[in-house]
Amino acid sequence: MRYGLIAGNGKFPFLVIEGARRAGAEMAVAAIREETDPAIERVADKLTWVGIGQLGRMIRFFKREGVEKAIMAGQVKHVQIFSGALPDVRMLKMLISLPRRNTDALIGGVAAELAREGIELIDSTYFLQDHLPKEGVLTRRAPDERERGDIAYGLEVAREIARLDLGQTIVVRARACVAVEAMEGTDATVRRAGQLARGRLTVVKVAKPGQDMRFDVPVVGVPTVETMAEAGATCLCVTAGKTLLFDREEMLGLA
Template structure:
């Protein structure tokens, strides 16, 4: 059996979901001189995480567990001496509420929830971890340089029509985000085309694009330009579910025919911003971050 890390400020637990977020967090934590214990979710985390552990065996360890294995997560972190942990990467909402097979500890937690919203569930998990001596910290703690700065980020600024759609979209998105229904809306010509629910941001954007493609050609008076608006929740808990955009977001917008993206400045992580903006510029897409 390998030696466990001692519990100290230099050890960080990483609960890894899907996408590149866990890898960016891991790189940032290592740059801060931290040793990282990764709890990789079998249903979500990319297998590439094993390569990172193999490359730095003294500083990175990976333990695989399934969604619902809350007791195993706690036991793993306690055995490895983890007193602080961070969640990074998406866990699809439909996975949380349909594919999950809870152990006794999580089953008890679920039974005591008033509602099964993502915020409620993750907040309850955070409380259980805290009770066991494991403090969840903000997922932006080591990634602040990646938070969106205020202003227009691309060569092209939003048009007058897009500005109007942004204003309307921000009001709608903040409204639904307050109910923990989703964080993204797609707007066109002052009309709400799609609202995010459990399917996620990319699926919402694609659904909006598909809807426009199937509209009757006689509806040509509608300016068919889609504006995507993504916001944080009004009382966003930065420990989980922080809004994230990156190159895949722009690729999805291109596929859907969307022309403008608005995010919240200082509350949205932009991954690989330079490549993201370059791709947007190449396709005439405007990106703006509003306060």
């Protein structure tokens, strides 16, 4: 079977292609011009480049390639939607129909348009189950008492902002909120926290309540740990089984 891949930025799309190849599946890739690493051309079985607003072009490509199931992998920065990109007719109609333009509504709208054409958007971790960490401490050092207190407080706040679809990440120090994620993404949130209150920071990143694993699945990796080190953060807490952990050995080695 040939799957479709809507590729955003970062390593996520490349890992999906690797996982699909191990499973004997082919990938027809719709790469987003404003986001996707051009190196994807070297690994995709079939590929077309689309602009951020070219929903119709993407669907036509998938139909030509016989795609019936598609995966969305890699971040598309929310701010790109408001960057002045010109949507095609199909994208414009979808945007007009939305009651709000938060992440869930936007990506849910894309999923609905795909479904109208007989293309099912499936779990983005379908080929990456081994990248979902189990519950427990992943590093040699467990959180100390201060960090455990910050985790407890951070989880309470992070779950609420995730429920409201505002963001997934909260940065805490001494059981006080230092920074809350919105459109800027996790790394930018952590950097901002480091500027406001450098050192002894705890980063909490959660899945949404009832997380739809088809899209916007939390991701952490080496850049997360590097950014935390720059900001003086000492602890990271994520949702077990619903967070993708990239480059696990290198990431845990850095931590």
